[in-house]
């Protein structure tokens with residue numbers, strides 16, 4: 588059984604159909620890219636998986652449980668973590684405290700406080716920062732980080748509670764080419780403990796880091812398969828060549 592199974596997921600906003608019955612399966616440890624033209628439903632799908640939007644129809648199973656109706660906090664406790672398109676870093680807090688806050692928001696700070704010593708909690712926060720090259724910025728306010736570093740801080744915040752699946756919606760938007768390359772490099776090692784669903788416009792980036800791609804078009808899955816399958820897909824070429 589796949590780690591995440593989305594079946595027949597639909598979402599309407601009034602008369603507008605954002606998702607028209609989407610199926611998606613993500614295996615443990617898989618890096619799964621979600622691509623498609625603007626407005627094709629990528630963010631809506633991510634929000635439905637995370638519990639930030641309620642689907643109009645369909646089912647979502649995660650780690651063997653039906654979470655279609657589960658509130659976001661319960662999904663987070665089950666091991667689901669998301670970084671939305673819009674930033675959630677608190678600029679006046681230090682880089683360190685932003686990580687602490689993310690642990691609290693995910694409901695895992697209390698567990699960590701009770702089950703570990705203060706030193707172990709500190710090590711946990713520092714390890715989360717080290718992974719994204721932010722350890723030497725720990726005491727600085729998040730506001731003075733560069734755009735790319737703020738994105739990495741957010742990814743570190745999403746990963747700090749040690750999720751089994753991370754959802755990233757356009758994490759490299761606004762990044763320089765070098766920051767993009769580094770992002771791919773920094774995400775690589777998480778594969779051993781966490782699966783990834785990532786929305787990206789940069790096809791070179793997504794080709795480099797993903798095993799499987801799903802292409803959305805107008806709220807439906809146009810095609811899904813390995814990177815090579817999708818590169819050779821006539822249906823996908825048509826959409827990308829004629830409409831994007």
Ligand SMILES: Nc1ncnc2c1ncn2[C@@H]1O[C@H](COP(=O)(O)OP(=O)(O)O)[C@@H](O)[C@H]1O
Nearest residue numbers: 600603605623624625626627628629630631632
């Ligand atoms: N909260 C909302 N209210 C109304 N329409 C929305 C809302 N969120 C998304 N939509 C619409 O749903 C469609 C899919 O949007 P979205 O999922 O953001 O696409 P993508 O992320 O692929 O660009 C678009 O037509 C968008 O305008």
Ligand SMILES: [Mg+2]
Nearest residue numbers: 629630631672
């Ligand atoms: Mg979007």
